[in-house]
Amino acid sequence: MAITGEVMGGDGAILSDEIERAEEAGAAAKTVILVEGVSDQRAIQVLASRQGRDLERDGVAIIPIAGATNIVRFLHLLGPRGYDVKLAGLCDEDEESAFRAAFAEAGMGSGLDRVAMEKLGFFVCSADLEEELIRALGAEEMVRLIQTEGQLRRFRSFQNQPAQRHKTIEAQLWRWLGNHKIRYAPVMVGALAIEEMPPPLKGVLASV
Numbered sequence: 001m002a003i004t005g006e007v008m009g010g011d012g013a014i015l016s017d018e019i020e021r022a023e024e025a026g027a028a029a030k031t032v033i034l035v036e037g038v039s040d041q042r043a044i045q046v047l048a049s050r051q052g053r054d055l056e057r058d059g060v061a062i063i064p065i066a067g068a069t070n071i072v073r074f075l076h077l078l079g080p081r082g083y084d085v086k087l088a089g090l091c092d093e094d095e096e097s098a099f100r101a102a103f104a105e106a107g108m109g110s111g112l113d114r115v116a117m118e119k120l121g122f123f124v125c126s127a128d129l130e131e132e133l134i135r136a137l138g139a140e141e142m143v144r145l146i147q148t149e150g151q152l153r154r155f156r157s158f159q160n161q162p163a164q165r166h167k168t169i170e171a172q173l174w175r176w177l178g179n180h181k182i183r184y185a186p187v188m189v190g191a192l193a194i195e196e197m198p199p200p201l202k203g204v205l206a207s208v
Contacts, residue, residue, distance in 0.1 A: 011037020012182050013064035022074055025061040026083030031208045033062045033121075034074055034089035039185035040064065040129055044090075046189040047197060048205055060208050068095040075106035088121030088207045090200055092128040121207035123200035130177045132198035133188040139169045145187055151180075 013036075025032050035041050041062045048055050055062070065074050068091060078085050091099045096114075099122065104110035114124055125132050134142055146155045155176055158164060164172050177184055189197070 011039050011064065011067075013037050013066040015066040015070060018063050018066055019073070019077070021061065022063050022077055025063065026078050026085055029059075029083070029085055031058075031060045031086040031088070032078055033060065033204060033208060034071065034078075034087060035062060035064050036068050036090070036092070036095075037064045037066070037182075039181040040090055042182065043129060043133075043185040043189045043201060044205060046186040047201055050190070050194060051205070053205070058208075068092070068098055071095075071099055072102040072105055075102050075108065079106040079108055081107050086121070086208065088204050090123055090125060090129060090204055093124055093126050096124050118203060118207075121204065123203045123207075125198070125200045129185070129198070129201065130181050131174050132200065133185070133192070134170055134173050134177070136192055136196050136198050137188060139173060141191065142173050142188070143169075145184070145191055146176075149183070149187065 022032065033044060035044065041064050044062055045055070063074065065071060071091075075087070076082055078087055089099075096117075099117070100112050103112055103117075103120070103122075108120060109116060112120070117124065137145075143152070143155070146152050158176055159169075159172050164175065167175070189201070
């Protein structure tokens with residue numbers, strides 16, 4: 001059984017389970033998309049479905065790494081010094097330098113800029129996927145989705161908290177999603193037109 005600490009910071013992912021899945025994917029020579037947590041995984045799955053893609057049939061596995069600090073471990077396991085499978089992934093803007101360092105340590109290239117990272121199949125979200133999705137949807141549409149999910153009253157109460165009152169609605173929505181992103185990431189992707197999808201989300205799927 002995974003220890004409680006393995007879940008922390010991983011957006012719902014359990015590290016020991018995901019390492020096991022990564023080993024299985026590597027042994028099967030699958031393409032692997034590495035993401036921080038379950039919300040990113042579900043967002044990619046919904047977009048792939050909307051594009052008519054069957055990732056399982058295509059031999060593509062999406063592995064949540066249970067937090068960005070674990071990227072080195074997964075790159076060593078799956079990269080050129082491990083199973084050497086095709087890799088892709090998403091990272092948040094404030095994790096970009098950590099990912100670059102991990103690429104160098106795993107033998108995937110040093111001093112990589114964003115263009116070089118994208119050639120590897122890794123895309124940077126500004127600031128994270130939730131913020132990208134809020135920006136693509138717009139605040140009004142995001143509030144409508146919250147209403148559709150039956151949580152508008154809870155969100156309005158959240159907005160009235162002293163720590164939130166001075167913030168823009170976009171910032172309030174982003175903070176709200178911090179506790180609800182596994183639920184809302186697939187809903188947000190489902191509500192967007194394909195052409196309006198955030199570039200990192202489209203890019204990572206196009207790379208595999």
